[in-house]
Amino acid sequence: MQLVAQARGSDAAALDRLRRTAEALEHEVSRVIVGQQMVVRGVTIALLAGGHVLLEGLPGLGKTLLVRSIAHALHLHYSRVQFTPDLMPADILGTNILLETSQGGRTFQFQAGPIFANLILADEINRATPKTQSALLEAMQEQAVTVGTVGHPLPSPFFVLATQNPIELEGTYPLPEAELDRFFFKLQVGFPSRAELAAIVERTTGPRSDPPDAIADGATVLELQELVREIPVASHVADYAVRLVLASHPDLVEASETAKRNVRFGASPRAAQAIILAAKIHAALAGRVNVAFDDVRRVALPALRHRLILTYEAEAKGVTADRVVAELLQAVREDG
Numbered sequence: 496m497q498l499v500a501q502a503r504g505s506d507a508a509a510l511d512r513l514r515r516t517a518e519a520l521e522h523e524v525s526r527v528i529v530g531q532q533m534v535v536r537g538v539t540i541a542l543l544a545g546g547h548v549l550l551e552g553l554p555g556l557g558k559t560l561l562v563r564s565i566a567h568a569l570h571l572h573y574s575r576v577q578f579t580p581d582l583m584p585a586d587i588l589g590t591n592i593l594l595e596t597s598q599g600g601r602t603f604q605f606q607a608g609p610i611f612a613n614l615i616l617a618d619e620i621n622r623a624t625p626k627t628q629s630a631l632l633e634a635m636q637e638q639a640v641t642v643g644t645v646g647h648p649l650p651s652p653f654f655v656l657a658t659q660n661p662i663e664l665e666g667t668y669p670l671p672e673a674e675l676d677r678f679f680f681k682l683q684v685g686f687p688s689r690a691e692l693a694a695i696v697e698r699t700t701g702p703r704s705d706p707p708d709a710i711a712d713g714a715t716v717l718e719l720q721e722l723v724r725e726i727p728v729a730s731h732v733a734d735y736a737v738r739l740v741l742a743s744h745p746d747l748v749e750a751s752e753t754a755k756r757n758v759r760f761g762a763s764p765r766a767a768q769a770i771i772l773a774a775k776i777h778a779a780l781a782g783r784v785n786v787a788f789d790d791v792r793r794v795a796l797p798a799l800r801h802r803l804i805l806t807y808e809a810e811a812k813g814v815t816a817d818r819v820v821a822e823l824l825q826a827v828r829e830d831g
Contacts, residue, residue, distance in 0.1 A: 507784075509722050510722070510726075510779050510782075510784065512719075513543070513719050513722055513723070513776075513779050513780075514779060514780055514782060516710065516711050516715065516719060517539050517543065517776075517780050518780075519568075519710040519711075520539055520565070520568050520569065520710055520711070521535050521536065521539060523564070523567075523568040523707035523708055523710055524561065524564045524565060524568060524707060526704065526707055527560060527564045527704065527706070527707060528557050528560060528561050528564060529557075529687065529691050529694045529695045529698065530687050530688070530691040530694075531556075531557065531561070531684060531685075531687075533682075534550070534561070534682050534683075534684055535561070536780075537680050537682045537797055538550075538561070538565065538656070538680075538682065539780075540680070540773050540776045540777065540780075540794070541654075541679045541680045541773075542565070542569075542652075542654060542716065543716075543719055543720060543723055543776050544679060544720070544723060544769070544772040544773060544776060545652065545654075545720045546654075546678070546679020546680065546769065546772070547635055547654060547655040547656065547657070547677060547678050547679055548654075548655075548656050548657070548678060548679060548680050548681075548682060549620075549657050549658075549659065549670075549675070549678040549680070549681045549682070549801060550562075550656065550657065550658045550659075550682055550684055551658070551659050551660075551661050551681065551682070551683050551684065552658075552660075552661070552683060552684025552685070553660065553661070553662065553684075553686065554660060556684045556685075556686065556687070557684070557695075558658040558684055559575075559616060559618060559658065562614065562616045562656045562658075563575075563616070564706070564707050565614065565656075566613075566614045567706045567707045567708075567709065568707040568708065568709060568710055568711075569614075569709070569710070569711050569712065569713070569716060570709040570711070570712045570713070571612075571613035571614045571652070571654075571712075571713055571716075572612040572613045572614070572650065573612060573613070573614045573616070574609040574610070574611075574612035574614070574615050574616070575609070575615075575616040575618060576609050576610070576615065576616065576617055576618065577618050577619065578617060578618060578619050578620050578621070578622045578623040578627070579619075579622055579623065580622060580623065580624060582623050582624075582627050583626075583627060584626065584627055584629075584630035585608065585642075586608065586609075586627075587608050587609060587610050587627065587630050587631070588608045588610055588630055588634075588640045588642055589605060589606050589607040589608035589610070589611070589640075589642060589647075590605075590606055590608070590642065591603040591604065591605055591606070591642060591643060592604055592605075592606050605642060605645070605647065607647070610631075610634055610640065610649065611647075611649060611650060612650060613650050613651075613652055613653060613654065613713055614654050614656065615653075615654065615655045615656070616656055616657075616658070617631070617655055617656070617657035617658070618657075618658050619658060619659060619660065620657040620658065620659055620670065621659045621660075621667045621668055621669065621670055622667055622668070623668065624668055625668055625671060628668070628670060628671065628674055629671070629674070631655065631674065631677075632673060632674060632677065634649060634653075634655070635655055635674075635677040635678075636677055638651065638653050650713075651713070651717065652713050652716045652717055652720070655678075657678070672760075672804065675801045675802065676763050676765050676801075676802055677765070678801060679769050679772075679773075679798070680769070680773070680797040680798060681797055681800050681801035682797055723772065723775055723776055723779070724772075724775075726775040726778070726779060726784070726786065727784075727785075727786075728771055728774070728775065728786045729785070729786065732774070732786050732787065732788060732790075732791060733771060735788055735791055735827070735829055736767050736770040736771050736774070736791050736795075737767055738827050739767075739770070739791070739795060739799075739823055739824070739827050740761070740762045740764070740766050740767045740770070740799075741761075742754060742761075742823055742826060742827050743758060743761035743762045743766075743799065743802075743803060743819075743823060744758070744760075744761030744762075745758050745759070745761065747761075751822070751823055751826040751827065752826065753819050753822035753823060753826065754819070754823070756806075756809070757805055757806055757808075757809035757814050757819050758803055758804065758805060758806065758809075758819060759804045759805065759806050760803075760804040761802075761803065762799050762802040762803060763802055765802070766798055766799055766802045769794075769798040770791055770794055770795055770798045770799075771786075771791075773794035773797075773798060774786050774790035774791045774793075774794055775790075777790040777793055777794055778790045788829045792824055795820060795823075795824060796817060796820050796821075799816070799820045799823070800816040800817055800820055801816070803816045803819055803820070805819065
């Protein structure tokens with residue numbers, strides 16, 4: 496009994512450390528970013544889960560500043576890649592260059608690209624061609640890149656935070672479904688309120704503020720990621736997440752009515768994985784060891800919205816993926 500109590504005490508201390516680190520990160524980011532609490536919380540959850548994030552919002556809403564602030568607060572090696580139509584895969588991954596040796600011969604040496612960092616800002620990712628976008632697939636999934644025939648591991652931890660503008664379509668390329676599926680969350684950055692906009696103007700036109708303080712480092716992030724995976728999930732809660740994903744497939748017996756009407760292809764197994772991991776972290780940040788149905792519901796939208804492919808008829812009627820997810824949450828019962 497004493498050993499059990501000690502184990503529970505150590506678990507509680509570890510979860511408390513997780514919560515305090517997340518709160519400290521959000522506090523430091525809030526010194527720079529005005530509002531956007533839900534976006535900051537979503538990015539925090541994704542980082543603790545070891546996942547990548549797609550940030551979608553209008554220009555000037557602080558998406559780039561948010562990523563840079565997180566890199567400062569976590570003391571991570573930060574790299575920014577500005578995606579343009581003429582960007583090539585080698586501009587991201589790196590390339591082999593020919594060098595002369597001291598003996599007068601020549602040899603190839605790998606010159607690492609900007610992707611060799613802990614935190615990558617893929618700015619305006621949808622401006623690059625599909626060929627260049629596909630260069631990220633292996634990196635985002637395997638945390639390694641292959642140049643020629645040689646594989647190169649990427650630093651750990653490794654995160655890709657990508658941004659895209661939802662209204663500017665000229666000169667852009669839709670992200671392939673395989674790439675979208677590799678993003679843990681898709682977060683929508685909304686326009687600030689009147690009070691928030693006034694605070695933004697005051698901060699950005701007054702004396703320059705100090706960057707966020709470093710509250711953790713890469714090693715701490717890796718430790719917290721392992722801790723998250725040890726949080727237990729009850730079978731009936733995990734089954735609820737699984738049934739949500741199955742209900743998004745119009746061709747399965749578990750399909751919901753909204754999926755049959757509006758969805759061409761449902762969410763992948765990565766969606767269920769993302770929901771469970773995010774629900775664990777959501778519960779831990781709320782100070783709970785047990786994962787509840789409400790935790791699953793809170794994280795379902797950012798985990799599913801970019802993994803649903805709607806029918807042409809639904810898009811023509813103005814049906815959005817967010818609306819379909821909301822109807823899925825209403826249709827799938829907790830008790831199964």
